[in-house]
Amino acid sequence: MPPELKSGAAWLASATPESVEAFLDGLDDNALLALPWIFEFWALDHQLPPEGDWKSWVIMGGRGAGKTRAGAEWVRAQVEGARPLDPGKARRVALVGETFDQVRDVMVMGESGILACSPPDRRPDWEAGRRRLVWPNGATAQAFSAHEPEALRGPQFDAAWVDEMGCAAIDKGTNEPNKFLDPKSSESALPHYSDGRRDDYIQMQYLRAMTEYWGEAANNPISEYYGGPMVDMARAHVWAWDVRPYPQFPGLPEVWDDAANYARGHWISGRATAQPLAHVVGEICALAGVEVFDVSALHGVVRGYAMPGGITPRGALQSLSLIYGFDAVERDGELVFRMRDASVDAEVAPPLLALDGDDQSLETRRAPEAEIAGRVRLAYVEADGSFEARAVEAIFPDEENGPASASEAPLALTRAEGMRVVNRWLSEARVARDTAQFTLPPSMGWLGPGDVVLLQTEEGARRYRIDRMERAEAIRVEAVRVEPGIYEASEETDEVARIESFTPPVPVTPVFLDLPLLTGAEDAYAPHLAVTSSPWPGAAALYSALEDAGYALNAKVETQAAIGVIQTILSRAQSGLWDRGPSLRVKMLSGALESASEEGVLAGLNAMAIGDGSSDRWEVFQFRTAEPVEPGVWDVSLRLRGQAGSDALMPDAWPEGSVVVLLDGTPRQIEVSPSARNQARHYRVGPAGRGYDDPSHIHTVQAFAGIGLRPLSPCHLCAQSLGGDLRLSWVRRTRIGGDDWEALDVPLGEVSERYRVRVFEGQAIRREVVVSAPEWTYGAAERAEDGMIGAPSFEVAQVSDVFGPGLPARLTWTG
Known part of the structure; x- marks a missing residue:
């Protein structure tokens, strides 16, 4: 094969149709027939052996990289000559795999094995009885298992094809280490007698057994020819260390289709750093x-x-003991750790029991069911994903609304493992309701705490684990009931732990809203905080301080608020009536709007604040209809304006660009003490996952008046001429509890009833009085004293002892 035509398929795939036709026309019939079998032409670069002199060639790659095909084609290149009967470079080849079945099923007869890769006139025969391949030219390839290394002694091989060792992390994976699960593969299968559960421990034990076995000099002698061990474990390779980064693989299944195969696959990525439980306890x-x-x-x-x-x-061992289910017992001065499995150490029948002082040798009890937890919860660290805190819970059907017994473990677990733990806890708690007290003779003193005895009781033979022993002339024992099924792994579905997409530390947009009381249950002193961002960081944090230093966490906002800006003018409208004016076009920066029924709006739905962005200038209105115009844009119509007494703040028109915030419960109140009212404080707002000194946090200085304390403006302000006097009257409104239609009057809502009345001529204040009733008379003498020449204007505001004057009602006398 000329060097320029190695991996020629890549050239052929990118060539023009004319070039391809010219290439094929240039081949004679024999060359054209041979082309499909010339591997050098079709191979990828990593499938071709390296140049120069070498003794070992290691191919490392993931599933589907073409390792088996490369090995099979290399064997062909060693044994085949120029013609079918011509000798090749090698006469005797060793095919070595984990097991003999693996050599036969993968290396010889697999889809990319030697038989599938060989052309008809050079295809070898498989002699099953002798476990070898025989080529037409007399070359042979013998199959060997790595579990029978002594079989490799004797034959003088010219070349060897050795498969890597490896074991899937699956139940009983060592029965057939070459088996794997992959729905897309025709070779997908479970190992013999496997139930298909994920089992990282069997994979670990397999690798430990391999390395420890070949690490023994008796099993791996030094060659007198080349001065090295028969099996050089320094050059051993395990299937499969993946070049894809962990935990992105398998945590991003949308990127890699085979991520679901990781849990029970051969991969050691992410598992190589795990430790045996025995080593951790020993440390x-x-x-x-x-x-x-x-x-x-x-x-x-x-x-x-x-x-x-x-x-x-001791506390660390107890935490591990609870999760993994083992006991620590003392035996002959040695601290012995062993797993709980309810295996019987001794059978005890009543004739073997000793009598105590009360002539009672066996007593069994059952605790009341009310004393046993019916719900258990475990918090742990999620493995294979973002290593976030997760929780699982097991519940008996009759305890769905009962209290839960919660525990936390600083352990990395999969969800399936966590569920097995809580299921075991729940089963242990129910079975352990049964306890037994009995007395053993000194002849059975070899038993100790942690041992399991099979007791013959009135209910039949039951297993009890010894928890406490008192040794005297006889041995007094306290034990709890156990069952073997408790410690059998439950069938829990393995779920791929996902990695949350990375959210860059972008600044958030905070909106402070010092609002009137909407439900009456709010903190009257505290403003609301609405936050939006694109992308949303998951949560936002608000820090506060008296100065720009020494910040403390004030509030955490978990949900992004629905915030937008208006694209059309919103003109003034009468409060208390449906505003049927032109639709208000709103562009939402985040969140969405939806319509509501008339009954729903009257019950409080679809409340929205509109303002200029300052903390204390907000009108609250409601809307019934929201029609989508384009993505993120709605037309809002059929509105109720000036709700919660905000009509006094309504301007002639809210201009384009005014800010709107949907009051759907997402904006939450921050912490502001009564003593901090009207005091400027420093605030920093940003992603909750980053410190307040991060550049993504926004710094602002705000002072809040506590609008929830502000009295509402009076209504129905009118003036009546009585001779030369003007008599003003109005109706009081309340900020608290004013929705009771059965009451004769609304609650006062303040310590005392007071009103501030101002008399204006133009913009100048001519008189100001405070009255205690909803009426006042502006006499002719007072008008003369004030030098009132033109028509007077009046402002009436209710006065709060805490807040001061509220929003005023205005009237200009024109009579």
Whole structure:
């Protein structure tokens, strides 16, 4: 094959039709027939052996990279000559795999194996009885299993094709390490006798067994010819370390279609750093100064464990014990750890029991069901994803509304593992309602806490785990009931842990709204905060301080508010009546609008604040109809204006660009103490995941008057001429509890009833009085005293002891 035609398929695929036709026309019939079988022409660069002298060629790649095809074609290149019967460079080849079945099913007979890759006149015969391939030219390839290394002694091989070792993280994966699950593959299958559950521990034990076995000098002697071990574990490769970064793979299934295969696949990416439970427990014991301990009976894999500050080694072991289900017992001066599995250590029938002082050898009890938790919850750190805090819960059907027993574990777990833990806890709690007290003779003193005995009771044979023993002339035992099924792994579906998409630290847009009371249940002193951002960072945090330093967290906003700007003018309208004027066009920066029924609007739905962006200048209105015009743009019509007493703030027109905020419960009140009213404070608002000193946080200085305390403006202000006097009267409104239609009058809502009355001539104030009733007379003598020449104007505002004068009602006398 000329060098320029190696990997020629890439050239052929990108060539012009004329070039392809010229290339094919230039081949004779034999060359044209041979072209499909010339691997160098079709291969990718990484599938071709390296140039120069070499002894070992290692191909590393993910599933589908073409490793098997490359190995099969390399064997062909070694044994085949120029013609079918001509000898090649190698006469004897070793085919070595994890198991013999793997060699036969993958390397020899697989879709990319030697038989599938060989042209008809050079295809070897498979001699099943002798486990070998025989080519027409006499070359042979013998199949070997890595579990029978001694079989490789004797034959003088010219070349060898060795597959990598590896085991899927699946139940009983070591039965057939070459098996894998992939719905898209025809070779997808479970290992023998596997139930299909994810099992990272069996994969870990497989790799430990391989490395420890070949690490023994007796199993891996040094060659007298080349001075190295028979199996060089320094050059051993495990299937499969993926070049895709962990945890992005498998945490981004929308990027990689095979992410769902990770949980029960061969990948060691993300698993290589896990530790056996026995090693972790042993390390904690060493930290505690315990020198004599036995952890050989512990089984499990620890993906990540953090010892919280201040926790003792005993507390750390107890946390692991609860999650993994093991006991620590003392045996002959040694601290022994072993898994709970309810296996029986001794059978105890009543004739073997000793009598205590009360002539009672066995007593069984059952705790009331009310004392047993029917709901258990576990908080943990999610493995294989963003390592966020997650929680799982197990509930008995009859305890859906009952209290939950909650625990936290500083452990990295999958959701399936977390569910198995809480299911085990729940089952243990129910079974452990049954307890037993009995007395053993000294001859059974070899039993100890943690051992399981099979007791013959009136209900039949039951298993009890010994929890406490008191040794005297006889041995007094306290035990709890156990069942083997509790410790069998439940069938929980493995879910791919997703990585949340990265949200850049963009600034947020805060809007402060010092609003009147809408429901009466709000804090009258505190303003609302609405926040939006694109993209939304997940949550926003508000920090406050007396000066631009020493900030403390004030509030956390979890949900993005619906904020927008108006694109048409909103003219003044009469409050208390449906505003049927032109539609108001609103462009929403975030959130959406929707229509509501008339009954719903009258009940409080679709409330919206409109203002100029300042904290204390907001009109509240409601709307019934919102029609989408284009993405993010709505026409709002059929409105109720000046709600909650904000009609006194209504200008002649709200101009284009005015800010609107949907009051749907998302804007939340911040913390402002009564003593901080009208005091300027520093605020920083930004993504909750970043500190307040991050550039993404916005700094602002705000002072809030506590509009919830502000009295509403009086209504029905009118003037009547009585001789030379003018008599003013009005009707009081209330900011609290004014919706009761059965009451004779609305509540006062203030400490006392007072009103401030101002008399204007033009813009000049001629007189100001405070009255305690909703009426006042402006006499002729007072008009003369004030030098009133033109028509007077009046402002009447209710006065609050805390807030001061509220919004005024205005009237100009024209009579």
